[in-house]
Every structure is written in C-alpha cells, then in structure tokens.
Amino acid sequence: MISFDALPGNAALKRALQNALADRFPQAVLLSGDDSAALAAWSDTLAAGILCESAGSRPCGTCLSCRKVSEGVHPDLTLIDEGENELKVDLARRLKAENAIIPNDGERRVTIIRHAQNLNPMAQNALLKELEEPPSYAFFVLTAEQPDTLLQTVRSRCTKFALVPQEEAAGDGEAAALLAPYLEAIAQRREDRMMLAALALEKTPRRALLGVIGVLQSALRDAIFAAKGLPQPPVVAALRGQTQALAGAVSAARLLELYDFLSVLTDRVSRNAAAAAVTCALTSDAYRICFL
Ligand SMILES: [Zn+2]
Numbered sequence: 001m002i003s004f005d006a007l008p009g010n011a012a013l014k015r016a017l018q019n020a021l022a023d024r025f026p027q028a029v030l031l032s033g034d035d036s037a038a039l040a041a042w043s044d045t046l047a048a049g050i051l052c053e054s055a056g057s058r059p060c061g062t063c064l065s066c067r068k069v070s071e072g073v074h075p076d077l078t079l080i081d082e083g084e085n086e087l088k089v090d091l092a093r094r095l096k097a098e099n100a101i102i103p104n105d106g107e108r109r110v111t112i113i114r115h116a117q118n119l120n121p122m123a124q125n126a127l128l129k130e131l132e133e134p135p136s137y138a139f140f141v142l143t144a145e146q147p148d149t150l151l152q153t154v155r156s157r158c159t160k161f162a163l164v165p166q167e168e169a170a171g172d173g174e175a176a177a178l179l180a181p182y183l184e185a186i187a188q189r190r191e192d193r194m195m196l197a198a199l200a201l202e203k204t205p206r207r208a209l210l211g212v213i214g215v216l217q218s219a220l221r222d223a224i225f226a227a228k229g230l231p232q233p234p235v236v237a238a239l240r241g242q243t244q245a246l247a248g249a250v251s252a253a254r255l256l257e258l259y260d261f262l263s264v265l266t267d268r269v270s271r272n273a274a275a276a277a278v279t280c281a282l283t284s285d286a287y288r289i290c291f292l
Helices: 011-022 036-051 066-069 089-099 121-132 152-156 171-188 190-203 208-227 237-249 252-270 275-291
Strands: 028-032 076-081 108-111 138-144 160-162
Touching: 011 036, 011 121, 011 160, 011 208, 028 036, 028 089, 036 066, 036 108, 076 089, 076 252, 089 108, 089 121, 089 171, 121 138, 121 152, 138 160, 160 208, 160 252, 171 208, 171 275, 190 275, 208 237, 237 252, 252 275
Parallel strands: 028 138, 028 160, 076 108, 108 138
Antiparallel strands: none
C-alpha cells in the first residue's frame, strides 16, 4: 500500500510534505538525494498524495486513485524515467502538450521526471514556463541525484526538498534541541544570541544540517500558522513554546519571507556553501528579514 509510513527515515520532511498535501501543494517540486531508489519511492508517494481522493491524510493508499498509482496505471500520472539517458527537448515539448489536456479521472495531473539532471539545457529551457505557470491542475515532481547541475532558472522555479540518508539524519529530538536556542533568540530579537546558536548549528555535519534546516522550516510553518491565528496541531511539537513566542514577535509575512529564504539556504548548503556563509545567513540575513 502506498503511504508515507512505508518510507523510511526523514520524519520531519515527511510531516512537512503531508502538511503541504493537506493544504496547498506547490505545483513544481524538486526532490534531491543520493539514493535513486529512495527518490523513486518518495516521488511515487508524493504523486499518489497529489492525486489521492481521500479527504483525510493523503495518500490514503486505498482509494481508487491510490491503487491506480500503485499499479502504475493512473491515466493522469506521467512517469519519465530514462535512467542515465539524456532527456531532450522533444520530451519537454511532449510533456507540455500532454499538460494542455485536462485530467481524465480527477482534478489533477502529475508528471514525475526522474534523474532530472539529465534534462539537457534546451529541454530545461523548454520546461521553464511550464514549471513557472503550469495549468492549475498540473503538478511536476522532479527528482535529481545531482540537483546542482540543473539550471538555476529551473531550480528557482521549484520548491526544493532534500532527502537525507537515514544514518546521517539528525533525529527530530536532536534537531529540536539545536534549534530551540536559535528560535528563542529570534523571538527575543537578540542578534548576538542568534549568532551563538547559529555557530552551534554550523558544527552539524553538512547532510544533517540540511535535515535541521528542514525542521527549522517546519517550525517556522507552525509559527506562521500561529501568527495568523489559525489553529493547527504543530508539525514540530517539541518546539511549540518557541514557535508560539516567535509568532508573537515576528509578523506572519516576515516569517514567510524567512521560510522562503531558508529554501535558498538549503540550496546553498547542498552546493557546499562555506560554514561561515551559513552562519551569516542565519544571523544577519535572518535578522534583517525579521526586523529591518
Ligand atoms: Zn487515496
């Protein structure tokens, strides 16, 4: 049965995606990681979640749509998996033409492009508009083992999520412990304390740091909901106190700006940004976004 529970590890990412599926899911997503098999499983689950007919947690695994995705026969799911072959511009044009047709079964259509780094530059350019302004029913899930080789213009049009190998992922508890002082420092409007907390974060191994930033984004999401006065169970329950305090100190609009900035930071970290640049981003850039 297709479900997030069947996927190992990456608990924070899982919850963030489940929440996004329950809300308004981004129409273009780039999922990156080293493990092709894991990327395939995650992208299938995401596609099922987008297409699922359940009103509850998605993908439910049991509705007709979920079963069709599991069996690989959903008419509104296009899967592109050409292994290591180059993906050329005619493919991009074909996908564009297919996306112009309204969905067959439900209200949405999903295109999964595996090994998206193999899209050649011409194909990527041909997809740009489609990624930026797809028809309202169309969703793209790109997976890439080497996301940095994609054109910046493509990456910037996608909401990015990174899978962290299980053995290197910081546990949620560990991430929360690292993040609590940082979130408290922002709520107190103390740039010096933000700096101290960011220096501690900087010591986290690179891959684990991506996971920690993911948890930070989930916590910000909680704070944004709280700041808007929308009651919703927190994604990161361990940081409930901190996210409530943050919601009282920073406006929802600025928190959203910080959330988006963290996606940019994730991108930089995955391209091996220097540790000092990460600290600077989490300190002076974050402070400016929240308060200046
Ligand atoms: Zn379902």
